[in-house]
Amino acid sequence: MTKQRTARRNSAVNPDFSPAAAPADEQSRIALDESARTPTVVYFATAVVWLVVGSVFGLLTGLKFSLPDLLGTIPALTFGRIRPAHLNTIMYGWASLAGCGMIVWLTTRLCKVQLQLGWFHYVSALLWNLGVLGGTIAVLAGYSQGLEWLEFPRIFGAMIAAGFLLFAASVVQTFRVRQVEHLYVSLWYILASLLWFPLLYVVANLGLYQGVVEAAMNWWFGHNALAVWFTPIGLAGAYYFIPKVLGRPIYSYYLGLLGFWAFALFYNWNGIHHLVGGPVPTWLVTVSIVASVMMVVPVLAVAVNHHLTTVGHFRMLRFSPTLRFVVFGSMSYTAVSFQGSLESIRSFQEVAHFTHYTIGHAHLGVYGFLSMILFGAMYYIMPRLARWEWPYPSLIKAHFWTTAIGIALYVVTMSIGGWIQGLQMNDAAIPFIDVVQNTKLWLWGRSIGGTLMLIGHLIFAYQFFSIIKRAGPRRFAPALFREPAPIEAVRIEERAAKAG
Amino acid sequence: MMFFRSFLFFFGVLATLLLGWAGLVGMPDAMISEIPPPEGLQRYTAEQLYGRSIYIREGCLYCHSQQVRPEGFGSDQARFWGRPSVPGDYVFDKPHLLGTMRTGPDLLNIAARQPSEQWHMLHLYDPRIVVPGSIMPPFSWLFEKKPTAAPGDIVLNLPDSLKPDGRAIVAGRDAKALVAYLLSLDRTYPISQGTATLKGK
Numbered sequence: 254m255t256k257q258r259t260a261r262r263n264s265a266v267n268p269d270f271s272p273a274a275a276p277a278d279e280q281s282r283i284a285l286d287e288s289a290r291t292p293t294v295v296y297f298a299t300a301v302v303w304l305v306v307g308s309v310f311g312l313l314t315g316l317k318f319s320l321p322d323l324l325g326t327i328p329a330l331t332f333g334r335i336r337p338a339h340l341n342t343i344m345y346g347w348a349s350l351a352g353c354g355m356i357v358w359l360t361t362r363l364c365k366v367q368l369q370l371g372w373f374h375y376v377s378a379l380l381w382n383l384g385v386l387g388g389t390i391a392v393l394a395g396y397s398q399g400l401e402w403l404e405f406p407r408i409f410g411a412m413i414a415a416g417f418l419l420f421a422a423s424v425v426q427t428f429r430v431r432q433v434e435h436l437y438v439s440l441w442y443i444l445a446s447l448l449w450f451p452l453l454y455v456v457a458n459l460g461l462y463q464g465v466v467e468a469a470m471n472w473w474f475g476h477n478a479l480a481v482w483f484t485p486i487g488l489a490g491a492y493y494f495i496p497k498v499l500g501r502p503i504y505s506y507y508l509g510l511l512g513f514w515a516f517a518l519f520y521n522w523n524g525i526h527h528l529v530g531g532p533v534p535t536w537l538v539t540v541s542i543v544a545s546v547m548m549v550v551p552v553l554a555v556a557v558n559h560h561l562t563t564v565g566h567f568r569m570l571r572f573s574p575t576l577r578f579v580v581f582g583s584m585s586y587t588a589v590s591f592q593g594s595l596e597s598i599r600s601f602q603e604v605a606h607f608t609h610y611t612i613g614h615a616h617l618g619v620y621g622f623l624s625m626i627l628f629g630a631m632y633y634i635m636p637r638l639a640r641w642e643w644p645y646p647s648l649i650k651a652h653f654w655t656t657a658i659g660i661a662l663y664v665v666t667m668s669i670g671g672w673i674q675g676l677q678m679n680d681a682a683i684p685f686i687d688v689v690q691n692t693k694l695w696l697w698g699r700s701i702g703g704t705l706m707l708i709g710h711l712i713f714a715y716q717f718f719s720i721i722k723r724a725g726p727r728r729f730a731p732a733l734f735r736e737p738a739p740i741e742a743v744r745i746e747e748r749a750a751k752a753g
Numbered sequence: 754m755m756f757f758r759s760f761l762f763f764f765g766v767l768a769t770l771l772l773g774w775a776g777l778v779g780m781p782d783a784m785i786s787e788i789p790p791p792e793g794l795q796r797y798t799a800e801q802l803y804g805r806s807i808y809i810r811e812g813c814l815y816c817h818s819q820q821v822r823p824e825g826f827g828s829d830q831a832r833f834w835g836r837p838s839v840p841g842d843y844v845f846d847k848p849h850l851l852g853t854m855r856t857g858p859d860l861l862n863i864a865a866r867q868p869s870e871q872w873h874m875l876h877l878y879d880p881r882i883v884v885p886g887s888i889m890p891p892f893s894w895l896f897e898k899k900p901t902a903a904p905g906d907i908v909l910n911l912p913d914s915l916k917p918d919g920r921a922i923v924a925g926r927d928a929k930a931l932v933a934y935l936l937s938l939d940r941t942y943p944i945s946q947g948t949a950t951l952k953g954k
Contacts, residue, residue, distance in 0.1 A: 318856075321880075321888045332890045333812015399809035399848040445766045452770060464843035466782045468851045473777045481770065517766060521773030527853060530822045532838040537781055603826055607818060607855035678855065681831030685858050690886055 281365070288367035289358045290638045292374035292423075294721065296354030297631055299382050301717050303346025304624075308707045310339035315699040329393040337392050337404040344402070344478070345413060346385045348619065350378070351627040352486035353420055356443050358634050359493055360424050363440050364431035370423040377419040384412030400467075402475040403457055410458045414451060421447040438509040439493045442485035445517065449481030465532055469525055476524035483623050484520070484586075488555065490626040491583045494633060495559055498576040499569060500748040504561035512554030519547040526597035529606060545597035552590040559583050572733045574649045578629030581657060585621030589614065604679060609692065609699075610671025613664045620706070621660050628652070628713065635720050636731065643732035644725025645716055650734055652713045659705030662698055670695020791841045793942020797934075804934030807927050808850070811892060818852035819861040819938070835862030835941050842940045857889055864939040873932045874909055874924055882915065895928035 317323055317332045324330045353374075361368050388405030391397070397404040405413070424447060428440070436444075457474035496503045503509060522544030525537050563580065570577045592614055595601055605611060632649065636642050643649060670692050677688045719725045737744075797805065808814070822829040823837035830837075838861055843849060867873065875882050878896055880889040898920045902908045907924040916922065924932070 317890065318888055321890050325891045326893055328811075328894045331811060331892070333815055334810075336812060336815045395810035397809055397812070399814065399850065401814075401853065441762070444762070448763065448766050449770050452767075456774065462778070462782060463847045464785070464845075464849055465840040465851075466778065466785050467847065468843075468849040469781050470778045471849065473774065477770075477773070514765070517769040521769050522777060525777055528820075528851070530826045531820045531851060532840050532842065534781060534784065534840075537777065540776065599826075607853065611853070679828045681828040685832070686884060686886055689856070689888055693888070 282362075285361040285365070285367055286358075286637050288371060289361045292368065292371055292378070293354040293358045293634065294638055295374065295378045296350045296357065297635070298717070298721065299378060300347050300350035300354065300627075301714050303342050303350065303385065304710050305707075305714050307339055307342035307347055308703070308710050310335045310342060312700065312703040312707050314339050315696070315703045318696040319693065319700060328395070334393050334395065334397070337397060337401075338389050340402070341392065341404055342385060342389055343619065344483070345381075345388070345405075348483055348486070348623055348627065350381060351631070352483070353377075353381075355486065355490055355627065355630045355634065356424060357420075358638075359439060359489060360427050360443065363437050363493075364428055364433060366427060366430050366432045368423065369426040369430060373419040373423040377416040377423075379416075380412045380419070381416035384409045384416060387412070400471050402478055403471070407458055407460075410454070414454055414458070417451050417454070421451065437493070438503065438506075438513065439489040441513050442489040442492070445513075446482050446485035450478075453477050453481055468528060468531070469533060469537065472524040472527040474524070476527065477521060479618065480516075480520035480523065483619065484516075487582060487586060487623040487626045488516075490630045491555075491559060491579055491586070494575055494579045494626075494629055495562055495583065498573050498579075498633070498748070499563065499566050501562060501566070504558050508554045508558040512551045512558065515547070515554065516551035519544045519551065523548065523593075523597070526602070527606075529597070529599055529602040542597045542599070546594050548590055548594050552587060552594075556583075556587040571735060572737055574643075574646075574653065574732065574734060575629045575633040577653060577734065578625050578632065582622050582624075582626035582629065585617055585625065589617040589622055592617070604672060604675035606675075608671040608675040608678070609667045609696070610675060612699075613667030613671060616660065616667070617664045620656075621664065625656070625660075628656070631717070632732075635717070639720050639723060641720055641723040642728040642730065643716060644719050644728060646728075646732040646734065648712050648716045649732060652709045652716070653734075655705045655709035655712065659702045659709060661702075662705065663702030666695050666698020666702070670698065785840045788841050788844065790844045791839075791942060791944050793944075794842065794845070794940070795937070796845055797937060800930050801934045801937045804927075804930035804932070805850075807895070807931040808934060809848070811931075813860075814850050814852045816854055816856035816889070817858070817860045818855050819859065820851045821859060821861055821940075829859065832858075833866070834859050835865060836944075838940060839944055841944060860935070860938055862939055862941055864936045865941045868936065870907070870932055870936065871910060873935055874907060874928060875911070877928060877931065878909055878911075878922065879915070882911070892928075895925050895931065896922050897925045899923055 313324070313330070314332065314336045317335075321332075328334070357368060357374065384405070388409035391406050391409065392404050396406050398406060403410070424443070428444065453474060457470065462470045492503065492509070523541055525533065525541035526545050529538050529542070531538075559580075570580060596605055596611070596614060632643065673695070674688055674692045677683045677691060678685075716725075819838075821835045821838045824830045829835075842861070843851075872883060874896075876884065876889075877892045879891045879893065880887040881891075896909070898918075899906070899922075900920055902921040902923050906921075907929065909922040909924070911922060913919075
């Protein structure tokens, strides 16, 4: 291998590697953070507000299954309106905005250059937030477009799209003036998503189709929103933070490459497995099932890569909040993806489709994977931007356990309850209303899990706004889950110094 | 070299998305949009269309699907939810309401199964009046309270215990339209071979 190629490989596997690592690095990192600070904090802060709003909607949605007359006389709070309000505030409010913040910061670090066109983000954050706010109010007021994942009326969709384009323009410009020669894996996912998502979102909002074809478009979009935007955010985060916190390079560049291109090729074709058994041509569904099963390839590539990066260092999970959240997310990614491949298969779908099982699966993905990684990213990034450590380490612990137990309870009860629901629904001897009755107990799991997650979010929001205001006790070392033994402390400090 | 790599990256990334779009949406569009509506399928009337917009407004689609599975895949046939649906059944549907969830039963042929207007009215007003143990939400705002019903009003046959102040509960414009839409949901007409083959089995 030539020297040049070795260098390229090294910079591609290690987010930190630079051939001429100098003490001046510290200074330049500060300058980079300075440039990304306000945009990132604005995205994060508004995301946290949407997180709380969205989880209140979510909890209410869950409670209504158990108490159907709860707030039953208020049209704006009927199940059929707050459910899409929940989905849209979480996806376009929380996850997208938090993702934007993470991408802005990551891009400056990975391109080793200050953020370009930073003011674009103020306009973008404004447009994006107004779009989500207006869209949510519209849905609650009864002006939904009626397509799942695309409920917001076009005008608000257009605001979000415009916001996205401005956001993307700044990130791409930053990328263009980069000071690194080769691109770290996280950047591939980021750049690809910047290209994919606006195209997808605009096409889907045009309303070109009708009838069954529109249904195909709907699920091509619904699943692709995950494929080309939300999952790349999560993976970019996992690829960056795991090696970063461990102070080790990612295990394999080639696995990363394989994972990326297999991901790009197969994920795109997954959506129509939502219509298995429906009135669409069989070949279409089959194509999607095949692609869904092929997703095993990129998922395995990512899982093996991350596992082999972490192996031997799992004890770091006891100390680093970022690592614990991100590794939780990463493991959920593996689990939810394998589950998804399995779920697409016809005989599995025959039972699981149309039931609460699918809802459990969706939450394992968007929460267990994506949201947990975003939490981890924020725990890492915020102290560097605020120049203030997290004031209450015990609240980080509380945040982790409430949300981890909450999502686990949610997914387990919904999976079991949903599977029973599916089996009984497929048995015509069981009257439909009995099927409904028999899910009731399991559906409480959703509300209890949801309550735990909401508590976690309130704790997180409190600590988040404390760090922005630099309130609370001033601390001089990174917030860890527990005080490490002296020998560990030295190691962790070394790593922290290296990580910057 | 650098330029070439970037080009390859962007081109490759774009191509993957566009291919998926062409394959999953473009191809079926080319095949299905040619289908003539089946003979038995009526266009929605203005009132039914308005009712359909109420169905969307109140989010019925998050609990009810509108697609019937074929024999051998689930129990739709054994539950008499209607013949398996085909693309032709949906040619007048925009937005589509195929749905992904069956917290409640499939509604594509609800009119064939439950043709009673009064039943639907009571059920929408408060599902637990007619189906004890149901977890469907009530939609009481689609109805009006009146001291006395006018001629032509659709009055709900409620037991006195559910009429707190003795006033009549009558269907509002939205309730009438929504029920008109529900009563249009009947795709049990036979389908000709042309529409059926596309279904492919």
